[in-house]
Amino acid sequence: MIDFSVHNTSDQSIRPISRRGLLIGASGLLAGGLLTGCGIVPEVNTPLNLYSVSPKVADVTNPPSLDWQLVVAEPKAGADLATNRIALSRAANRIEYFAEGVWSDAAPALVQSKLIEAFEDVVPQLAVGRDSAGLKPDYILQSELRDFQAAYSGSSGEAVVRITAKLVKMPERKIVKSIAAEARQPSAGGGLPGIVAAFEAALGDVFNQLIAGVLAAPQS
Known part of the structure; x- marks a missing residue:
């Protein structure tokens, strides 16, 4: 499962996942797929x-x-x-x-x-x-x-x-x-x-x- 919550090392990312965050993340995945199709490798998510x-x-x-x-x-x-x-x-x-x-x-x-x-x-x-x-x-x-x-x-x-x-x-x-x-x-x-x-x-x-x-x- 992809975690779209905001990462912040200063407070150890203690944040719930919001609906807005899910929409933003989904948009990011779509954009990443388009970039891949153009030959540009998207940034890899930080592993948990x-x-x-x-x-x-x-x-x-x-x-x-x-x-x-x-x-x-x-x-x-x-x-x-x-x-x-x-x-x-x-x-x-x-x-x-x-x-x-x-x-x-x-x-x-x-x-x-x-x-x-x-x-x-x-x-x-x-x-x-x-x-x-x-x-x-x-x-x-x-x-x-x-x-x-x-x-x-x-x-x-x-x-x-x-x-x-x-x-x-x-x-x-x-x-x-x-x-x-x-x-x-x-x-x-x-x-x-x-x-x-x-x-x-x-x-x-x-x-x-x-x-x-x-x-x-x-x-x-």
Whole structure:
């Protein structure tokens, strides 16, 4: 998808895409095609940066007996977060997106992948996988991504991550544990790279809460 929002390195291009911007961009594409037909190569759009995260999670000491399999389902999310666009909020009930960078995957899939990695890193004795692998688990961790955006107050920003999860015992489909995990991490640097680093730290805090909740769930 071509991003027609205005790029401005001084404010990291935190701007929504307007209808006027789309019309201007479409006109630019048409003009570029005409120029190409005349043998003049148009200017290439600046490519978007792809961002990922590597959340740091705490080691688990003295874990319980883990002779069961866990499947981590992809979190559910609203349309505003179920995208690879990096969301931000500068006013209540309003979501915008950074113009010059995107996540390496849609946010729910990114969170699922990194949470599975976190379980594997700190609880290696737990058999864990994803729901698309056709496994027959003892438990499924179902969740909803409630917040995954940068929140701004003036010029200062912070990453906000909130996940609600339910540990479901199979095959009974009985909920044995509900977990609410939330973290806010101020951006240590300016611009999008600083915000991405804040997302990484906040996601690590949330994963610690989710892992602790799963391990503390009653096993029966």
